[in-house]
Amino acid sequence: MHRLATKLGSLRMVSSRASPVKATREAIDAAVARGWTVVAGKEMGQARLHKELAFKGFKQAWAFMNLVAIAATDLKHHPEWSNVYSKVSINLTTHVAEVPNSLTVLDIQLAERIDQAEQITRSGDHP
Numbered sequence: 001m002h003r004l005a006t007k008l009g010s011l012r013m014v015s016s017r018a019s020p021v022k023a024t025r026e027a028i029d030a031a032v033a034r035g036w037t038v039v040a041g042k043e044m045g046q047a048r049l050h051k052e053l054a055f056k057g058f059k060q061a062w063a064f065m066n067l068v069a070i071a072a073t074d075l076k077h078h079p080e081w082s083n084v085y086s087k088v089s090i091n092l093t094t095h096v097a098e099v100p101n102s103l104t105v106l107d108i109q110l111a112e113r114i115d116q117a118e119q120i121t122r123s124g125d126h127p
């Protein structure tokens with residue numbers, strides 16, 4: 001009995017998080033209209049949304065990244081990004097998309113939150 005219980009317990013450990021669904025064409029087009037680029041996935045990779053941002057300086061770039069970190073934590077969906085001084089380069093993709101090699105609603109939601117974070121940061125007074 002013990003072994004069966006252990007086995008069942010391990011099964012329960014499997015994440016119940018459903019795979020995020022494919023983003024709609026309209027949502028992707030809206031992101032592209034806001035400056036995002038769709039990069040087709042490589043053989044093993046996933047399709048991704050890409051954006052490059054330039055800020056006034058490092059502090060403003062960092063303030064932006066801090067806002068994005070909050071959004072990513074909320075969504076449990078995280079960017080693949082890099083920062084060089086005032087520049088931030090962002091890729092959004094879903095590791096376990098329901099439809100392989102597709103952009104998902106989480107990529108779209110995070111892109112929307114990133115664009116809000118950009119507007120907030122640029123309206124602020126971060127040198």
Ligand SMILES: C[C@H](O)[C@H](O)[C@H]1CNC2=NC(N)=NC(=O)C2=N1
Nearest residue numbers: 076077078079092093094095096
């Ligand atoms: C358990 C955790 O929430 C998952 O592994 C999340 C973490 N952040 C993530 N971020 C991204 N971009 N894709 C994912 O599939 C993903 N999965």
